[in-house]
Amino acid sequence: xxxxxxxxxxxxxxxxxxxxxxxxxxxxxxxxxxxxxxxxxxxxxxxxxxxxxxxxxxxxxxxxxxxxxxxxxxxxxxxxxxxxxxxxxxxxxxxxxxxxxxxxxxxxxxxxxxxxxxxxxxxxxxxxxxxxxxxxxxxxxxxxxxxxxxxxxxxxxxxxxxxxxxxxxxxxxxxxxxxxxxxxxxxxxxxxxxxxxxxxxxxxxxxxxxxxxxxxxxxxxxxxxxxxxxxxxxxxxxxxxxxxxxxxxxxxxxxxxxxxxxxxxxxxxxxxxxxxxxxxxxxxxxxxxxxxxxxxxxxxxxxxxxxxxxxxxxxxxxxxxxxxxxxxxxxxxxxxxxxxxxxxxxxxxxxxxxxxxxxxxxxxxxxxxxxxxxxxxxxxxxxxxxxxxxxxxxxxxxxxxxxxxxxxxxxxxxxxxxxxxxxxxxxxxxxxxxxxxxxxxxxxxxxxxxxxxxxxxxxxxxxxxxx
Numbered sequence: 055x056x057x058x059x060x061x062x063x064x065x066x067x068x069x070x071x072x073x074x075x076x077x078x079x080x081x082x083x084x085x086x087x088x089x090x091x092x093x094x095x096x097x098x099x100x101x102x103x104x105x106x107x108x109x110x111x112x113x114x115x116x117x118x119x120x121x122x123x124x125x126x127x128x129x130x131x132x133x134x135x136x137x138x139x140x141x142x143x144x145x146x147x148x149x150x151x152x153x154x155x156x157x158x159x160x161x162x163x164x165x166x167x168x169x170x171x172x173x174x175x176x177x178x179x180x181x182x183x184x185x186x187x188x189x190x191x192x193x194x195x196x197x198x199x200x201x202x203x204x205x206x207x208x209x210x211x212x213x214x215x216x217x218x219x220x221x222x223x224x225x226x227x228x229x230x231x232x233x234x235x236x237x238x239x240x241x242x243x244x245x246x247x248x249x250x251x252x253x254x255x256x257x258x259x260x261x262x263x264x265x266x267x268x269x270x271x272x273x274x275x276x277x278x279x280x281x282x283x284x285x286x287x288x289x290x291x292x293x294x295x296x297x298x299x300x301x302x303x304x305x306x307x308x309x310x311x312x313x314x315x316x317x318x319x320x321x322x323x324x325x326x327x328x329x330x331x332x333x334x335x336x337x338x339x340x341x342x343x344x345x346x347x348x349x350x351x352x353x354x355x356x357x358x359x360x361x362x363x364x365x366x367x368x369x370x371x372x373x374x375x376x377x378x379x380x381x382x383x384x385x386x387x388x389x390x391x392x393x394x395x396x397x398x399x400x401x402x403x404x405x406x407x408x409x410x411x412x413x414x415x416x417x418x419x420x421x422x423x424x425x426x427x428x429x430x431x432x433x434x435x436x437x438x439x440x441x442x443x444x445x446x447x448x449x450x451x452x453x454x455x456x457x458x459x460x461x462x463x464x465x466x467x468x469x470x471x472x473x474x475x476x477x478x479x480x481x482x483x484x485x486x487x488x489x490x491x492x493x494x495x496x497x498x499x500x501x502x503x504x505x506x507x508x509x510x511x512x513x514x515x516x517x518x519x520x521x
Contacts, residue, residue, distance in 0.1 A: 087115055092122040110139035118147060124369055126151055142171045149186060154319075154346045156396040158190050158197070165190075192318050192338075193346070197399055199387045200341045205404035206360070206414040207378040216351075216364050216374050217246040217298075221424045223357035225251050226303060228426060232258065236280045242267045246351055248299050252433035252446075257286060259297040267295035269310060287333030290326060292316055298351040304438050308333060311350035319346035323363060330506065341399040354381055358421055367400060377404065378421070435464060439517055456519035463512040470505045473498060 078086070083098035096119040099112060106112055117133035120126070130151060137144035149164035165187055169179045211219045217229040227250045232241040234249070235256065241247075242259040245267075249256050257271040260283065269290055270283040286308075290296050294314020298321075301308050306328045311321040316336075322344040324336040343349060348366040355361070361381040368375045388395060398406070408414075433446040437460065451457040477498045480491045 084115075087119070092119040095119055096123060108135075108139075110136050110141050113139075114141045114144055117144075121147060121151070124371065126154060126369075142168075145171070146180075146183065149183070153186060153190060153193070156193070156197070156346075156400055158193050162187070162190055189317075189319055189346070192316070196318065196338075196341045196344065197395065198390050200392075200395060200399045201339075201343075202386045202388050203342065203382070203407060204380045204412070205377050205401065205407045206380060207418055208401075208404050209376050209378075210368075210370055210373045211376055213372060213374045216376065219376055220351075220353055220362050221421050221426060222353060222355045222362075223424055224426060224428050225357050226353070226355040227251055227301065228253075229300065229351065229353060236272075239272070239280075239283060242295075242297055244297075246298050248301060250301065250303070250305075250433075254433065256280075257299040257301060259295075259299070266291070267297050269296045269299050287326070287328075289333055289335055290324075292324075292336065295321075297321065300351065300353040302354065303356055303444050305436050305444070306438065309339075309352040309354075310336075311348075312336070313348075318344050320348035320366065321350045323349050323352045342401050345400060355421075358417070358424070360417065360421060377401065378418075435460075437463075437513075437516065439520065451520060453520050456516055459512065459516045459519045463509070463516055466505065466509050466512055470502065470509060473502050473505060477502060 078094070078098050080098060080102050083095040083102075086092075087095040087099075096116065099116045099119060103109070103112055103116060113132040114136035117129040117136060120129035120132070129147070133144050133148050133151070137148060145164040145168035149161045149168065152158075152161035152164060165179075165183055168183065172179060209219065215231065217231075220229055222228060227248060229246040229248055232245060232247060234247050235241055235258065240260045242261060245259040247256050247258040254274040255271060257269060259267045260270045262268045262285075269286040271286050272280045272283045274280055286299075290308075290310065290312070292312050292314035294312050294317060296310055296312045299308060299310040308326045308328065310324055310326070312324050313321045316322070316324070316338050318338070323339050325339050326333045326336040328334070338344065339352070343352065343363055345365060345367040347369070350364050352361065352363040359380060361379045362376060363379070364374050364376050366374055388398060392398065394402075397403075434448055435446065437445045439445065445451065445460075448457060448460075451460060477495065480495045480498065483491050484495055
C-alpha cells in the first residue's frame with residue numbers, strides 16, 4: 055500500500071457500488087474516484103484510455119489510482135503527460151513520487167511549479183505540500199551522512215508477525231507479540247514487546263488518552279506479579295506515534311520507531327539514552343536505516359555482533375523486508391561525492407555493501423543455529439562498567455574488594471528506591487490537598503538528592519576496585 059501521507063489527499067470513505075449486472079460507465083467511475091474507490095475506478099479508466107490516450111484528465115485519474123494501488127512506477131508516465139498538458143494538480147503527485155525515488159531536487163522543483171500554479175488562482179500551498187518540503191530538507195541532510203554498513207542478508211517476511219523472524223541470542227533479549235503482556239494491559243494494534251534476558255522487564259507501545267501510541271514499560275515484582283505500566287519518557291513522543299522498542303543490554307540505550315516531526319516519512323528509527331530520571335532527546339539514526347517509507351524495530355545482538363531492522367521500502371504488499379547488518383562502534387559515513395549515493399541510501403542492492411571476497415555464510419549459519427528459548431540466567435542486579443561490560447550476578451566480579459563495594463552500592467540503591475517510593479506517595483497526598491506533608495516532602499527531596507550523589511560515588515568505587 056502506498057505511503058499513508060498520500061492517502062491524506064483523499065477521503066477515506068469508500069463507495070460501495072452495485073450496478074445490477076451492467077458495466078460501470080465512465081461517469082460512474084469518476085464518482086467512485088471522488089469517493090476514494092480507486093480499485094473500482096481504475097479498470098474503467100484504463101479501458102477508456104485505450105480510445106482516449108491523450109485525455110489529460112484521464113491520465114491524471116489513472117496516475118492517482120495507480121499510486122493509491124501501490125504501483126507508483128506505473129503512475130509516472132500518466133502523471134507526466136497530465137503535467138505536460140497543464141493539469142494543475144499533477145505536480146503535486148509528481149513531487150511525492152520524486153521524493154520517494156530519492157530525487158529530492160526534482161521533488162522540490164515540482165512543488166515550486168505547483169505553488170506557482172496555485173498563486174494564479176490565489177490559493178495557498180496545502181499543508182501536506184509544506185510538510186513534504188520539510189521532509190525534503192530532512193532527506194537532504196540525511197543524504198549527506200549515509201552510514202557505511204555491511205548488510206549480510208535480506209529476507210521478506212509476513213508483516214503481521216515479522217518480529218518472529220528476528221533470531222536473537224537470549225543474552226540480547228527478545229521481541230515478542232502482545233500475548234506476553236499481563237491480562238488487562240493495553241497495547242497498540244501492532245507492536246512488539248521487548249524483554250531482556252531475565253524477562254523481568256517489558257517495554258511496548260500502548261495508546262494514551264488521545265489514542266496516540268506511547269512507549270510504556272513495566273517491571274516484574276518480587277512476588278512474580280507486574281507493576282502498573284508507566285510511560286518510559288515524555289521526550290520520546292516528538293509529536294508522533296512511538297512503537298517497536300528495543301533496549302541494549304546496558305539498560306540505557308533505546309532504539310525505537312517514531313513517525314513525528316523528525317521523521318523522514320512514516321516510521322523512522324531513533325536512538326535515545328537514559329539518564330537517572332528520563333530518556334534524553336532522541337536522535338534520528340539516518341540513512342540507510344531510514345527511508346521515505348516505514349522503517350522500524352532495530353535490534354542488535356551483542357553476542358553475534360549482528361543487527362536487524364525491518365522496512366517497508368520495497369513495497370511488498372503483505373510482506374516487509376528484514377535486513378541483517380554488522381553494526382560498528384563508530385559511525386563511518388560515505389563521502390558526499392560517492393557515486394550512486396542515493397542507491398546506497400535506499401539499499402538498492404545489499405550485496406554492494408560487501409568488499410570483494412566477503413563471505414558471511416558462516417555467520418548466517420551461526421544465527422540460524424541460535425536457540426532463542428535457551429534457559430536464561432537469573433539476574434541479581436544490572437551494573438554497567440566502562441567498555442560496554444554489564445555485570446548482572448555476584449559471580450561476574452573478579453576482585454573481592456569490588457564485590458564488597460557492590461554490596462554497599464546495592465544497599466544504598468535499595469534505600470534510595472524506598473525513599474523514592476515514599477516521596478512519590480507523599481507527593482500524591484500533597485497534590486490531593488494534604489498540605490501537612492509539605493515539610494516531609496521537602497526533607498525527603500533533599501535526602502534523595504544527597505543519596506543520588508552518594509550512589510554515584512559508590513558506583514565509582516565499584517568501578518575502581520574492579521579495574
